[in-house]
Structures are given as C-alpha cells and as structure tokens.
Amino acid sequence: MASALAGIRVIDISTSASGAWCSRMLSGFGADVVMLEGPAGHPLRHEAPLDSSGESIPGAYFLAGKRSAVFDLHADGAAGRLLALSEQSPVVVSSLRQHEWEALGLQPSQLGQGNAVVVHITPYGMTGERAALPGNELTVAALSGWAALNGESARAPLRPVAHQVAMCTGTLAAATVVGAVIERERSGGRGQEIDIAELDAMVSAGSPNVLRGQYTGRSTPRRDGVDITTGPVPVADGHFALTISRAHFWRDAMNVLGLDDLAEDPRWETSWYRQAHREEYAGRVSDAMRQWSKADLFEELAARRVVAGPVLTMDELSTNPHLAERGFWTELDGVTQPGAPFKLSATPWVLPSRPRPNAATRDPAG
Secondary structure (H helix, E strand, O other): OOOOOOOOEEEEEEOOOHHHHHHHHHHHHEEEEEHHHHHHHHHHHOOOOOOOOOOOOHHHHHHOOOOEEEEOOOOOHHHHHHHHHHOOEEEEOOOOOOHHHHHHHOOHHHHHHOOEEEEEEEOOOOOOOOOOOOOOHHHHHHHHOHHHHHHHOOOOOOOOOOOOHHHHHHHHHHHHHHHHHHHHOOOOOOEEEEHHHHHHHHHHHHHHHHHHHHHHHHOOOOOOOOOOOOOEEEEOOEEEOOOOHHHHHHHHHHHHOOHHHHHHHHHHHHHHHHOOOOOOHHHHHHHHHHHOOHHHHHHHHHOOOEEOOOOOOOHHHHHHHHHHHOOEEEEEEEEEEEEHHHOOOOOOOOOOOOOOOOOOOOOOOO
C-alpha cells in the first residue's frame, strides 16, 4: 500500500523534541527521513527512562522510523556538505535560530538551491526580540499563558509534562510541511521557509482564553478548588469526571448515586441554578461517588448515556479495551508503543522500525 509521502526525502538537523516529532510524523506518512545527528547523538537519545539495554524510551518513540547519520554541523566543510545533501531532499527540518545559521556561514534560502521547504522550529521564532534566546517547555508554557490557565488559584501555576509543547508544535509543523510540499509540487519545485515558534503554537492553542482576555480585559481565572462541577473528584480507587451540564445527565447520575431527592427536585433542572448553588449538593455528591469504583460507576452511567469517564493513569492505558479494539497500539521491534493518533483508510500512518543506533560510518547521502 502506497504511503502519502512516499518518495519525499527529509533531512532533519533539529536537536529539539518539537523537530523530532515533526519528522517522526512525516516518516509515518512515508517520507524517507534522515537525521543528521551531532557526534553525541540527538539529545533525546539520552533522556530517561532507559530500557534494559540502556536505550532511551522517549528517544526510541520520537526517533522511530528514521535513518541516522553522524554529521557535525560545526566541522570544517560541513556547510558545503549540507548544501549538497539538501539538493537531494526537498524538505529540511531545523531548530537552528537565525544567528546560528549565520555562524555556519549559511542562509536557509540556499538549501536545495533555493527550492527546499525549510521548516524552522524554535522556541520563539526566527524574528522578534526573543528570537535569539534559548527556551524550553517551561519557559514557553509560562510565556504563552498555558501555565496561568492550569492549576488551582491557591497554588503555583502548572508546567506541562512529557513534551506537550513539543508534540503540539511538531504536529502543527508537520501539517504545515505537507501543505508546503503540495505547493512545491504544484509550482514546479518552488521552495519556501516555514517559521514555527513553540510560543506561537501554544498561544494559538489557547485562543479562546486569549480572546476572552482581549475582549473582556480579564484573564480566565484558575479554579478555586475542585468539585464535581469543575473537575475529577475522588472515588474508591482513583478519580472520576462527571458531566452534569444537561438536565437528564443530572437526573440519571443522581439516581445512580442514590440521591433521589436531588434527582427529582425541579430546582436542579437548570444548569445555571446548579452552578449558582453548587455548595448545597457538591459535598453530598462527592461523598456518594467515593463509594464506587471508577469502572463500576462508568458502566452504570454509560448505560444511561450520561457523559462521564474514569481518570485513567498512564499504566492503565495499555490495557484499556477501547484503545485495544481500535488498534491504537503498535509494535516496534517487539516493544508496544502508542500508535497513530489518526486513521487514513488508503495511506495509513506507519512506523517501520525503531531508530537505529547513531553510526559514525553511515553515509547521510545513502
């Protein structure tokens, strides 16, 4: 079965998780991705946790499906070699900032003799007052407002975990590359540069809250606390999220919990009234939910078409029957990993192998 990007070669000279996720997605669509790694290897190769052979588990996931070659961008003659390699590759993924390109004596517009699609994935973009500054997930989360939206008001703002910024940005970058490749084919080979800032990506992801701030002059407040109207609450074996936005959700959920008086009282039929008077019932509902296991409560509520869900922990996801039935998981050299986050009927997203170890003798042109 043909892959969507079969025949497209991608050179990845990035050192960030955002760049790695971008090229991983392109590889899954069938592109031939060649990572040009520094002598120490891609930074993700050294990220914990490690498997029994000492290989990085996150690195194996982010770098899967790609070929690898050692390439020191700062070595004598590296700029000329990169130019030569780019003539064979219509797409280049980079995390270099503008001053770093200049230090190499190169301009991105020279790649592929000016006909390459060059995607720049950096913390703050190629222009602007922060363009030359280093950044990471923590600083991007702080500057984008993500941290200000998450957590409880009495506690410090939260930070993302597990490369959330990188995966959001890398996904956006991959989609943009596909658009630029289509344009390149349509125009007969015209390349272009794509400037994607992690900061821009995360501000865009929070657009509804940004708009609220712009038009009301007030920031979206963080929660004062958690009850059944604002977030997951404790149950016997974990936490559970219950939606009570509609009258029948409320009525059926209260009946399941044995709170018949709340179910039948007409005062609670409207959402605005429930929200305004939540202190009158939130404690009772939470106490009733503590008597249930999350699996049993979900089964009872799902049978009544109440929107609800148990909070699954990371280790519980691998045995979740819904994900298994959808074929979400994939095997890479005997290791089970998350698979494609989408399904294409004709050109499915695949990952043919785990990344090969960094090999100094490998020819990046091969």
